[in-house]
Amino acid sequence: MLAQEKRKVSTPAASTVRFVRDIPGFSGIQHYKILEPAEGTPFYRLMPDSEEFSFLLLHTFDYFGDYDFELPKQEQDLLQLNKESKILVFSIVNWGSGLKAATVNLKAPIVVNPANGSALQIILDTEMYKVKEPLLPAIMKSR
Amino acid sequence: MLVLSRKVGQSLVIQEDIVLKVVSIDGENVKLGIEAPKHISIYRDEIYESIKSENKGAVLNQKEIDLQELATLLMQSKHAAEDQDA
Numbered sequence: 001m002l003a004q005e006k007r008k009v010s011t012p013a014a015s016t017v018r019f020v021r022d023i024p025g026f027s028g029i030q031h032y033k034i035l036e037p038a039e040g041t042p043f044y045r046l047m048p049d050s051e052e053f054s055f056l057l058l059h060t061f062d063y064f065g066d067y068d069f070e071l072p073k074q075e076q077d078l079l080q081l082n083k084e085s086k087i088l089v090f091s092i093v094n095w096g097s098g099l100k101a102a103t104v105n106l107k108a109p110i111v112v113n114p115a116n117g118s119a120l121q122i123i124l125d126t127e128m129y130k131v132k133e134p135l136l137p138a139i140m141k142s143r
Numbered sequence: 144m145l146v147l148s149r150k151v152g153q154s155l156v157i158q159e160d161i162v163l164k165v166v167s168i169d170g171e172n173v174k175l176g177i178e179a180p181k182h183i184s185i186y187r188d189e190i191y192e193s194i195k196s197e198n199k200g201a202v203l204n205q206k207e208i209d210l211q212e213l214a215t216l217l218m219q220s221k222h223a224a225e226d227q228d229a
Binding site for chain 1: 182190196199218
């Protein structure tokens with residue numbers, strides 16, 4: 001199944017997701033919620049239920065129109081996807097020292113199955129996408 | 144660290160359901176074949192470490208961040224970019 005199916009799937013204001021595989025660097029945390037972007041900003045937020053931190057997320061296809069990857073069978077099974085399944089793809093934003101320095105991790109997107117709320121971060125086996133892709137040009141281009 | 148000697152074609156078993164096989168050796172390159180249950184994730188160490196450190200670096204520690212400020216910054220940058228274009 002190709003992730004380039006850009007069908008829009010609406011998420012509720014705060015949807016609960018369960019990571020079926022730990023986010024690298026954050027072992028033992030499975031339950032997170034994804035918060036909708038605040039008015040005028042493109043950023044979703046991924047927050048664990050139990051911890052006081054969050055990640056900024058970008059809906060990848062909104063800003064990187066050519067982005068695509070093939071989700072391996074193993075990940076499809078973990079997310080319990082079938083042929084008709086829709087998926088959501090997010091990228092983690094590293095805000096760093098500010099907007100101009102901010103980068104997007106295209107190498108390791110977060111894939112969500114909105115039908116059952118399962119999620120995982122996949123590390124793509126490709127040199128095409130960078131761990132630190134500049135954020136600002138992508139945001140400017142999409143406007 | 145446990146160190147074991149294996150020849151090409153030989154395997155070792157970890158926890159009953161993970162099999163690691165030496166597929167080929169070519170100079171400094173060793174090809175390994177791995178069979179594991181699908182919930183086990185397998186990555187090249189340096190790639191996994193780079194994603195791990197990127198994730199940790201991307202964390203925002205405050206529970207509430209000022210998204211309005213981000214919005215303003217975005218708008219300012221947008222205008223600045225437009226001014227440059229003009």
